Amino acid sequence: MKVLIVDDDALIRDSLKIILELEDSFEVVGVAANGQEALNICSQKNVELVLMDIRMPVLDGVQATKEIKSRFNSIKVVILTTFMDDEYIKEALKNGAEGYILKSQSSDSIIESLKMVMMGNVVFEKDVVDTLKTIINKEKQKQELNFDLTNREMEIMKLVGEGLSNKEIAAKLFLSEGTARNYVTNLLEKLDLRDRTQLAIFYLKNIE
Incomplete structure (x- = not known):
């Protein structure tokens, strides 16, 4: 599984790269500090899955997800963030993200979530699902x-x-x-x- 890591924090990028490369099923083909860099890498390399942060300079994760899904339909995107903001969750999922998980999860849980997405599933952390249900209930007719x-x-x-x-x-x-x-x-x-x-x-x- 060829993975692109996108996060504006270099320490987090490096840590995620180490964690993923300990698994035989993952190959980190690139790292990016913002959404624009991610788009450039997706156009140059064979990326299968993007692990995407939300708040980043130049181009944030929500808009980057929208651009990636519109240009590279086969690439899957999983949001990995610290933010539980209602609008971020709504927009990321509306733009086609296959998952929304939090950085507070264990490394094993993050890896399992990525494997589930590559098997064709959608992955929402329980807290995200609860937030999404609350949002939806407010809007439901x-x-x-x-x-x-x-x-x-x-x-x-x-x-x-x-x-x-x-x-x-x-x-x-x-x-x-x-x-x-x-x-x-x-x-x-x-x-x-x-x-x-x-x-x-x-x-x-x-x-x-």
Whole structure:
């Protein structure tokens, strides 16, 4: 897994690089001090995952995430920050980040989160999920919404919202992995959503 580390604190960049390179499954292909440097590296190297801080000079992590996801669709972005600001969380996820985790997590937990994202899951730390639910509840409309989804589609969406992969959904619902994948694809098309991250957010916002 080829990783780009983006943080304006050199000590944190170096520490994360050491931690990740202790794992055989990670290869740190670059480090950047801001979002603009990250964009430049993504255009020059084969980056699979970006570990992104939020508050940085020149170009912050929220805008950098938006630019990376629009230019390099296959690159996954995980926000790693100390900030639990409501707007940061909303904007980062809206811009396509596959995860939002905090620097207070242990190194083992951070590594596990990155592995989960590369397996196709979305990863939100519990505190982030709680904050996101609070934000969403404030915005949620009172009337019941009808999205014309079948019971099975609702089940699939709920499990995506809980962070399960297609393989895990298939096992839980006694489906083939291909069938689970087709359900997710159909949900994205029906709800006009881009990816699993948006589907998970849609579930949290409108259904859960």
